[in-house]
Amino acid sequence: MxxxxxxxxxxxxxxxxxxxxxxxxxxxxxxxxxxxxxxxxxxxxxxxxxxxxxxxxxxxxxxxxxxxxxxxxxxxxxxxxxxxxxxxxxxxxxxxxxxxxxxxxxxxxxxxxxxxxxxxxxxxxxxxxxxxxxxGSSAADAAYARYEVFVGPPGVGKTTTIAKIAAQECIAGGQALGLVSADGFRAGAIEQLRGYASVMGMPFRIARTAGEFEQALGTTRHTALVDTAGRSPIDANISALFQVLDRKRSVRTHVVLAADTSAATARRLLDRYAPLRPSRVVITKIDESDSMLPLFDAVRERGLPVSYLTAGQRVPEDLWRATPASLASALLGEPAMEEALCH
Ligand SMILES: Nc1nc2c(ncn2[C@@H]2O[C@H](COP(=O)(O)OP(=O)(O)O)[C@@H](O)[C@H]2O)c(=O)[nH]1
Ligand SMILES: [Mg+2]
Known part of the structure; x- marks a missing residue:
């Protein structure tokens, strides 16, 4: 034989x-x-x-x-x-x-x-x-909305992503930004963002209640990057914040999800955050994931474009605007993502 x-x-x-x-x-x-x-x-x-x-x-x-x-x-x-x-x-x-x-x-x-x-x-x-x-799956928006709001489960990298965006903008000498922390539930959360804001010389406001949030948004002259607590969107505190945002114009909400999220979990989370009417998804921790394809498929299915990609803890280096090319690099798992993204 x-x-x-x-x-x-x-x-x-x-x-x-x-x-x-x-x-x-x-x-x-x-x-x-x-x-x-x-x-x-x-x-x-x-x-x-x-x-x-x-x-x-x-x-x-x-x-x-x-x-x-x-x-x-x-x-x-x-x-x-x-x-x-x-x-x-x-x-x-x-x-x-x-x-x-x-x-x-x-x-x-x-x-x-x-x-x-x-x-x-x-x-x-x-x-x-x-x-x-x-x-059609990437949205590297040239201009900021008046309020850029970041929501998502705890620990996915919302605060770090905001710090990276702010720091990159600061280094590039670009647009003036203000930071608003509506993550008043965890003791360390506010200090984390306050530290970055102070290093970058950016206005920083804290909001623990809907009233404080309204006030913080009102007194921020610049585009505000809004950090939220990693709580469920049906949580009373989060929905109170979004009632405030509902009355504002030019709000862009990003759901932040880690790259190794399974398609089923991503669908569940996107459903859960849908009442907040997100228009973008940020994909974080690409460096810790073997493949972001399952997550990406769920995101694509919902017709939500990706705004930012992050692949590391370093502020501000490990953040990229999601362009078709950077998204392709990330999906292909190209190791030299940094290099690919510069072109
Ligand atoms: N490896 C890796 N770690 C990240 C990334 N983004 C954030 N982290 C880490 O994830 C942890 C939680 O981040 P944090 O911004 O506090 O999450 P939040 O609770 O969503 O605000 C921190 O230790 C961050 O340094 C990333 O792209 N890659
Ligand atoms: Mg946080």
Whole structure:
């Protein structure tokens, strides 16, 4: 009995390769998705590993010999000109899905790739297509709203994100900002933001009640970045704050979520914060997550664009505006995110 293991982008191609090698009677023993060896840059980097067996090998025949030369166990790439376009496109979709993308997003990205890009095994085409597809999913707003409000569960990085935004703006000599802490429930929370405000010489107001909040917003002459407590939005204190905000114009609310949030949890949290009418999502702690694809899919499903990305604790370095390019880098898990984002 001859046993042969082959690697290919799709099961169909792997089967064709195995039959080329072992003959049409080859019996499939197993198929698995495994990390590809030797491929660079592909998202997910997975291929189909198919193990097949036959009574007799065909290695001596000219056809099998030529097939063997391109089906060695170490090679996972099929020569570009031998892949039919539909098969190559299906292969791209299969790899993206294997990497954790929803089929809908994978198909949308693949649909933006040319046949040559699908066949070419080049990550550039994939990146370009992903960036184009993410055009509507990012909101790197050029101008601030009068009130930029950050809500979300405790510990996701709301206060740190506000500090990063304020510090980057301060260093760039950009717009004057004021900070308002409506996170009056935790003793350390106010001090944390007060410390940053004082270092940056920014106005800082504290609001423990709706009345104080109204007053704080009224006395802030600049755009205010509003930090809130990580409490449930149905909590009486939070809803009182939002009643104050309801009477204001130019309010932009960001839901802050950590990158490793599962799709189900993200959906639940987005539902929970929906009454606050958020229009943006901030994705934090990308550095601590293997993949932000599940969270991103839930966010995309709700039609909410991403405003900021954070990948580290450093203030102000580890924050980026979400652009299609920076979002693509984050989704692709590119290690040199900083570098990618500068371009
Ligand atoms: N690794 C990592 N840690 C972060 C990031 N953003 C915030 N943190 C940390 O998460 C913890 C909670 O942050 P904080 O801003 O207080 O969260 P909040 O309760 O939502 O205001 C702190 O230790 C932060 O330094 C990030 O992007 N990556
Ligand atoms: Mg906080």
């Amino acid at each position: 001859y046993v042969k293991r082959v690697y290919a982008p799709t099961v169909r191609e792997a089967l064709a390769m195995a039959r080329d090698e072992l003959g049409p009677a080859a019996l499939v023993l197993s198929t698995e998705l495994v990390p590809a060896s030797g491929w660079r840059g592909w998202l997910g980097q997975r291929v189909v590993r198919l193990t097949a067996a036959a009574e007799r090998g065909l290695a001596a025949t000219p056809t099998a010999a030529s097939a063997a030369s391109r089906l060695s166990e170490d090679r996972t790439d099929v020569p570009a000109d031998r892949q039919p376009a539909a098969g190559a496109r299906a292969g791209v979709i299969a790899r993206l899905v294997a990497a954790g993308m929803t089929r809908a997003l994978a198909e949308a990205v693949a649909a933006r790739m040319s046949d040559a890009e699908c066949r070419g095994n080049a990550d550039r085409g994939l990146r370009r297509a992903l960036v184009a597809e993410l055009e």
